[in-house]
Amino acid sequence: MGKTTWHKVMQGIKLLKEFNIEFNTLTVINNHNANYPNEIYTFLKSIGSTFHQYIPIIEQQVKEENNYPLQLVSPGYKGKTEITSWSVTPEQYGNFYIKIFDQWVRNDVGSIFVQMFDVVLANWVGEPCGLCTFDKTCGKAGVLEHNGDIYSCDHYVYPENKLGNILDTPLLTMMISEDQYSFGEGKHTRLPGYCLNCDYIDICNGECPKNRLSSISDGEKRLNFLCNGLKTFFKHVDPYMNFMANELKKSRPPANVMKWIANNNK
Numbered sequence: 001m002g003k004t005t006w007h008k009v010m011q012g013i014k015l016l017k018e019f020n021i022e023f024n025t026l027t028v029i030n031n032h033n034a035n036y037p038n039e040i041y042t043f044l045k046s047i048g049s050t051f052h053q054y055i056p057i058i059e060q061q062v063k064e065e066n067n068y069p070l071q072l073v074s075p076g077y078k079g080k081t082e083i084t085s086w087s088v089t090p091e092q093y094g095n096f097y098i099k100i101f102d103q104w105v106r107n108d109v110g111s112i113f114v115q116m117f118d119v120v121l122a123n124w125v126g127e128p129c130g131l132c133t134f135d136k137t138c139g140k141a142g143v144l145e146h147n148g149d150i151y152s153c154d155h156y157v158y159p160e161n162k163l164g165n166i167l168d169t170p171l172l173t174m175m176i177s178e179d180q181y182s183f184g185e186g187k188h189t190r191l192p193g194y195c196l197n198c199d200y201i202d203i204c205n206g207e208c209p210k211n212r213l214s215s216i217s218d219g220e221k222r223l224n225f226l227c228n229g230l231k232t233f234f235k236h237v238d239p240y241m242n243f244m245a246n247e248l249k250k251s252r253p254p255a256n257v258m259k260w261i262a263n264n265n266k
Helices: 006-018 037-046 092-109 115-124 173-177 178-189 227-248 256-265
Strands: 024-028 051-056 060-062 079-083 149-153 163-166 219-221
Touching: 024 037, 024 092, 037 092, 051 079, 051 115, 092 115, 092 227, 115 227, 115 256, 163 173, 173 219, 227 256
Parallel strands: 024 051
Antiparallel strands: 060 079, 149 163
């Protein structure tokens, strides 16, 4: 407790590589490390990670005393809140992905797999992306706590999102309940008109509801906090995604984009 785990993690990676076991790396992006996208991407490649996941840390906390049992509050909290100081900003998030995309699309397509790029490309060609964050609906991945409590999602472990306990109610009953169905469908049905009229609605589908913390014209917090950063990223990758999507439609490898870029540069 209170000690660093860096050396243990690196020792574990060394052991995995020794026995030729593939592994994923999950990197949490906060307001500090978001400023070092190239360094992070290059480091992960150097340790042999070929499957990259990056997840943004975005949390809101209460601004005044109340009876809510937690300091960090759920997206639907009605009181006064503020984004935590350690949360990544939309601008940082968009820039982070742009920087690593520029490395990846020129050098690593087909050899390094970045989850964000894979799911965006899938949506670009109209195929199921396999990630709830960018799917039209969600609600199919509940979370089980150590005491048997079931919550709608691992991003919604809040009192108001508790479905029940497996000691009292069968897991299947909770996961197909009306509450859970409404939770999953709400990802789409509660989108603001701003999102529905966006050029990239079919790509991001409003992203994760847990990040819908920004107010829109009617004053409600229904717009994704990361919206500006995501749109900046989508605009940047547009020509490359179009090329790779076209290659897929012609049964050719998306990795051809690297040669296409090199020829254009010439």
